[in-house]
Amino acid sequence: MAPSYLSSSGTPEALPQALTASALKTVSAFKNLSPKQWTFRYAPEKWTPGMILQHLIDTEHIFTYRALCFSRADKTVLPGFDENAYAKIYNQMDLEPEKTCHAFSVTRAAxxxxxxxxxxxxxxxxxxxxxxxxxxxxxxxxxxxxxVHHLQILQTQYLSKL
Structure with a gap:
């Protein structure tokens, strides 16, 4: 079952503007983080902001793959994914802020x-x-x-605690 914040939908006409606006807010929020903020965890098991941004990238790739399949009338039933399994790999990645922000921007453009x-x-x-x-x-x-959900988390759980 998808989280409730994923079930809210707007008009097709408003989607491009919403994608663009949320991308601009995201890049601005993450690019302005200090090195300390980029690696901060508000609890030991929680992700860093850098990991959150990579999670946004990964999830966007998965959701756009689903959209591609469905837009081509492909009726293959697609699986879910384990976001926590993905996050375990983030420790092995170079989540340098500028590169990760660029990766997000390129992903959003596609x-x-x-x-x-x-x-x-x-x-x-x-x-x-x-x-x-x-x-x-x-x-x-x-x-x-x-x-938007993760931008709210960044503000309330990370930036407000530093």
């Missing part, structure tokens, strides 16, 4: 292109991923809402 290339009909196509029925439009809004 995401925007995918959704802008979809016709209104294609945005209404649907499929199943992680035992949940999604339209292509809903996946686009899930990317935006997931992004």
């Amino acid at each position: 995401t925007l292109q995918l959704f802008e290339a979809c016709s209104p009909l294609m945005l209404g196509y649907s499929g199943t991923a992680n035992n949940t029925q999604w339209t292509v439009n809903e996946l686009g809004w899930a990317i935006v809402n997931h992004n």
